[in-house]
Amino acid sequence: MTIDQIEAQMKARALNFVGLGALVKFDLGGGDVLFIDGRATPPTVGRQGAAPDTTLTISGDNLMKLADGKLAPTLAxxxxxxxxxxxxxxxxxLANMLED
Structure with missing residues (x-):
């Protein structure tokens, strides 16, 4: 799965992140990063961001498995x-929001 596909899927789910109240960076490896800005209304997903409150390092495939409910955050x-x-x-x- 490409970074463009992952970004598009996460943007489609942006409203799931209402109430997050933080900036989260996903380090997908190979220099690919995505940010979820849960401080914005509505939340935004993009490749640019300031200093995050939390950084999650995960492969793009595993991120999509998390978002699709095929991989439990605790197990990951x-x-x-x-x-x-x-x-x-x-x-x-964020894990609870992804599971919903």
Whole structure:
């Protein structure tokens, strides 16, 4: 899956991130990054962002599995498919939003 496809799918789900209240960076590897700005109304998804509150390192394929409910966030974290740096509380809140 390309970064363009991932970005399009995350933009389609942007309203799921209402109430996040934080800027989250997804480091997809290979220099590809996506940001979810949950501070904006409505939330935005893009490739540009300031200093994030939380950074999640995950492959694009695994990100889409998380978003589609095919990979549990806790399992991804415990198996090393997802790494979190920054505010863990925001990561947990985002995980709940992705699961809905």
């Amino acid at each position: 974290f415990m198996t090393g498919k997802l790494k979190v740096s920054g505010n863990m509380g925001i990561a947990l809140k």
